[in-house]
Amino acid sequence: MKSEKISEAVVRRLPVYLRYLNDLNKREVATVSSQELGLKLDLNPAQIRKDLAYFGDFGRKGIGYDVSYLIEKIRHILNLDQQINAVLVGAGNLGQALSNYNYYLRENIKIVAVFDENPKKIGKRINTLTVQPMEEMTDTIKKHNIRIGIITVPAVEAQNVADQLIGAGIEAILNFAPTILKAPANIRIHAADFTTDLLSLAYYLDNGKEGSTDDGEQDNE
Amino acid sequence: MKSEKISEAVVRRLPVYLRYLNDLNKREVATVSSQELGLKLDLNPAQIRKDLAYFGDFGRKGIGYDVSYLIEKIRHILNLDQQINAVLVGAGNLGQALSNYNYYLRENIKIVAVFDENPKKIGKRINTLTVQPMEEMTDTIKKHNIRIGIITVPAVEAQNVADQLIGAGIEAILNFAPTILKAPANIRIHAADFTTDLLSLAYYLDNGKEGSTDDGEQDNE
Numbered sequence: 001m002k003s004e005k006i007s008e009a010v011v012r013r014l015p016v017y018l019r020y021l022n023d024l025n026k027r028e029v030a031t032v033s034s035q036e037l038g039l040k041l042d043l044n045p046a047q048i049r050k051d052l053a054y055f056g057d058f059g060r061k062g063i064g065y066d067v068s069y070l071i072e073k074i075r076h077i078l079n080l081d082q083q084i085n086a087v088l089v090g091a092g093n094l095g096q097a098l099s100n101y102n103y104y105l106r107e108n109i110k111i112v113a114v115f116d117e118n119p120k121k122i123g124k125r126i127n128t129l130t131v132q133p134m135e136e137m138t139d140t141i142k143k144h145n146i147r148i149g150i151i152t153v154p155a156v157e158a159q160n161v162a163d164q165l166i167g168a169g170i171e172a173i174l175n176f177a178p179t180i181l182k183a184p185a186n187i188r189i190h191a192a193d194f195t196t197d198l199l200s201l202a203y204y205l206d207n208g209k210e211g212s213t214d215d216g217e218q219d220n221e
Numbered sequence: 222m223k224s225e226k227i228s229e230a231v232v233r234r235l236p237v238y239l240r241y242l243n244d245l246n247k248r249e250v251a252t253v254s255s256q257e258l259g260l261k262l263d264l265n266p267a268q269i270r271k272d273l274a275y276f277g278d279f280g281r282k283g284i285g286y287d288v289s290y291l292i293e294k295i296r297h298i299l300n301l302d303q304q305i306n307a308v309l310v311g312a313g314n315l316g317q318a319l320s321n322y323n324y325y326l327r328e329n330i331k332i333v334a335v336f337d338e339n340p341k342k343i344g345k346r347i348n349t350l351t352v353q354p355m356e357e358m359t360d361t362i363k364k365h366n367i368r369i370g371i372i373t374v375p376a377v378e379a380q381n382v383a384d385q386l387i388g389a390g391i392e393a394i395l396n397f398a399p400t401i402l403k404a405p406a407n408i409r410i411h412a413a414d415f416t417t418d419l420l421s422l423a424y425y426l427d428n429g430k431e432g433s434t435d436d437g438e439q440d441n442e
Contacts, residue, residue: 008421009230015420016412020401040401079423086419093318098415100314109419147426148419172422174415180241180261188425189263190418191237194319194395197413198307198330198369199236200229201393202300204409205368 010051011078016041017048018074018107024067033064080108085144087170089161090152091116091124091131094176098150099126109148113140117157134164141168148172155179162189231272232299237262238269239295239328245288254285301329306365308391310382311373312337312345312352315397319371320347330369334361338378355385362389369393376400383410 020040024032034052038045052065060066075081088095088111099114114126117134124131132140140146149165151158151173158177165173172188175181183189241261245253255273259266273286281287296302309316309332320335335347338355345352353361361367370386372379372394379398386394393409396402404410 011424012417012421014424015414015417018420019399019414019416023401077424078420079426080420084423084426093314093321097314097318101415107416107420109423148422150419171426174418174422176415178240180244188422190422192415192418193236193240194322194413195240195328196233196236197395197411198371199239199299199301199328200233201369201395201409201411202305202330203232203235203298205300205305205392 006054010054013043013051014074014078017052018071018078021067021071021074025071029067031064032067032070036064075107083108083110084148085110085112085146086148086150086174087111087113087115087137087141087146087165088150088152089115089134089137089165090154090157090176091118091121091126092152095150095152096126098152098176099129111150112144112146113137115140137164138168141165141170146170148174150174150176151181152176227275231275234264234272235295235299238273239292239299242288242292242295246292250288252285253288253291257285296328304329304331305369306331306333306367307369307371308333308358308362308367308386309335309371309373310337310355310358310386311375311378311397312339312342312347313373316371316373317347319373319397320350332371333365333367334358336361358385359389362386362391367391369395371395371397372402373397 017037020037021032034045034048037043037048041048052070086109088099091099091114095114095116099111111129114129114131115134115137116122116131121131122133147170149162149170149172151161151165153161155177156179158175158179159181162173162175162181162183166183166187170187172190173181173183174190174192176192178193178195180191181189238258241258242253255266255269258264258269262269273291307330309320312320312335316335316337320332332350335350335352336355336358337343337352342352343354368391370383370391370393372382372386374382376398379396379400380402383394383396383402383404387404387408391408393411394402394404395411395413397413399414399416401412402410
């Protein structure tokens with residue numbers, strides 16, 4: 001399954017499906033159709049069926065998808081049937097918000113250490129974590145088999161932090177700093193940028209006004 | 222131009238192009254090819270050419286795209302050639318981080334007010350803004366022609382906040398709360414969720430290991 005090339009767009013939609021399926025599961029809903037998923041997630045049902053067909057024949061005609069079976073499959077596809085340790089660098093407001101978020105994360109990715117270079121922040125408690133100095137980062141990453149790095153430092157420091165994370169053996173980086181990072185091709189980098197969400201939202205402002213009566217349902221790919 | 226249906230996937234890539242083009246512009250780079258853009262942004266050059274062709278014939282064969290012309294066009298497409306006022310609800314760590322981010326945002330979306338229901342947070346200064354009580358929200362939105370709402374409250378409060386924002390005349394919402402919001406079809410809602418980025422990153426962890434030698438370039442749509 002994993003050997004097939006799957007586009008990043010599909011991979012990025014899987015957590016969105018997973019989140020809603022988890023909600024359904026919590027409400028003890030047993031099955032869901034691609035129509036219902038499409039309505040809730042503002043996506044085309046045909047797109048959803050196509051996405052899920054990449055990974056196998058999950059749906060049953062006239063019944064829909066078995067919620068807990070689909071959750072299990074998506075979690076497996078996303079490697080979430082194992083615990084994945086992550087480290088966060090930069091304990092400012094955003095870093096603290098993300099570390100706190102740990103508690104809400106039902107999935108198996110866990111922030112197990114937080115680092116900062118600011119002496120005022122080192123030693124500070126964020127939930128169960130204590131902010132550690134940068135000097136301890138490489139050892140901590142190796143010791144706890146940490147595979148993902150989350151960067152929440154200012155843009156000017158981000159490349160230096162990325163280099164240190166990669167040097168310590170990190171395989172993938174989630175970058176919140178508003179800058180483009182250089183990395184070897186085998187290191188996966190996702191840019192997490194709230195401005196992207198916000199700026200793309202602006203596109204729909206005037207659009208909605210021009211054709212709001214006949215354009216009620218948003219047209220997604 | 223705006224009457225043509227453009228998929229959300231394309232709209233969501235435009236701010237990514239814009240950010241990199243702004244970087245090039247700052248470094249006084251005058252032209253850029255779709256190959257260079259693709260390499261930097263980890264996207265297929267053909268995809269980039271196709272995306273930009275939606276909006277007009279910007280590129281010149283053998284020369285590439287004029288950076289400042291393309292910036293101007295994308296900004297126009299995204300409605301960023303006018304100031305768009307936004308309001309943020311929820312002055313926790315994440316809300317504070319996003320409000321601070323205001324300062325780095327070169328584009329025309331501006332957070333002009335922050336609200337919270339917690340008496341301990343009301344009156345607190347975040348850069349140039351002062352956290353206001355929820356009771357003042359509707360008046361402030363109308364008075365300052367605020368069109369976008371950003372929700373950074375806990376999940377259980379998010380729907381209530383969304384209803385209040387929509388009631389006050391907000392046209393679009395960026396929702397950071399880990400819950401799916403109900404809204405009329407003419408209100409655009411984008412879910413901003415760092416777990417989506419993080420969980421989709423996990424997909425590439427084991428994949429990268431299986432085929433890392435012949436799979437150096439990530440395969441994006």
